[in-house]
Amino acid sequence: EAGVAQSPRYKIIEKRQSVAFWCNPxxxxxxxxxxxxxxxxGPKLLIQFQNNGVVDDSQLPKDRFSAERLKGVDSTLKIQPAKLExxxxxxxASSLRHRGPNTGELFFGEGSRLTVL
Amino acid sequence: DQQVKQNSPSLSVQEGRISILNCDYTNSMFDYFLWYKKYPAEGPTFLISISSIKDKNEDGRFTVFLNKSAKHLSLHIVPSQPGDSAVYFCAFQGAQKLVFGQGTRLTINP
Structure with a gap:
């Protein structure tokens, strides 16, 4: 079974530039x-989707971050403009069920490392 | 407001001995408690979990203990092996959210 795919693995940009990350669960x-x-x-939740609807985006800095999950499958996370922090x-990450036992068991991708200069 | 704390950023243990990782929490509404393991350049992987109605769960070399009165979670690894060297995160599930601790880097020495 294929895992969670993410790209790019690494990205270096200058502050105020934009960047986008892709995920296939x-x-x-x-x-x-x-x-x-x-x-x-530790990892901090930015946004959680259930199918293509947003369940929780309370910690997403909405002035610069945006995310979408079209058709309830792939997702993109965008940062514009980027800051050093x-x-x-x-x-x-993805999970099979939204509720029920073991709801906390998530399957993570390898991650996209962003460096803002 | 830090709901989950892993107070030891690192831990070094001799191969074959017991490794004990600890986590404290403040939110009594958590209903599921998990441990994740992370190797460099990889995403975290699920290791073991326990529900709030239990106080112990065992899976091979890994045992998780939950002390609800003390709001304390621990992971025991025995015997420790070199492949156990990784960063360990405790994670707490409640209100459909998963909150992670800061992580403890475990090093197993031969």
Whole structure:
């Protein structure tokens, strides 16, 4: 079974530029998550989709970050304009169920490492 | 407002001995508790979990303990192996959200 695919793996941009990350979840997984992991910290949820609807985006800096999940499958996360503090690994994850036992078990991709200069 | 704390950023253990990783939380509404393991340049992978109605769950070399009165979660690995060297995150599920701790880097020495 293919895992969660993310691209690009690495991206270096200058501040005020824009960047986009792509994620393809595990086939059949209804819930998709974007997490931001800053060096030395745990992953922080940015946005959670259930199919193509947003369940939680309370920690997404909406003035510069946007995300969409068209057709309930692939998702893109965009940052525009980027700031120095956006340097982090952006992790995409998916899960089969939104509710029920083991709802916390997520399957993560390898992440996209962003460096903002 | 930090709901989850892993107070030890790193831990070094001799191969064959027991590794104990700890996590404290403040939110009593969490209903599921998980541990994830992360190798460099990879995403976290699920390791073991426990529901709030239990106090222990065992899977091979890994045992998770939950002390609800102390709001404390721990992971025991015995015996520790070199392949266990990784960053371990505790994670807490509640209100459809998963909150991660800061991580503990475990190093197993031969």
């Amino acid at each position: 595990i086939s059949g997984h209804a819930t998709l998550y974007w997490y931001q992991q800053i060096l030395g910290q 956006d340097s982090a690994v952006y992790l995409c």
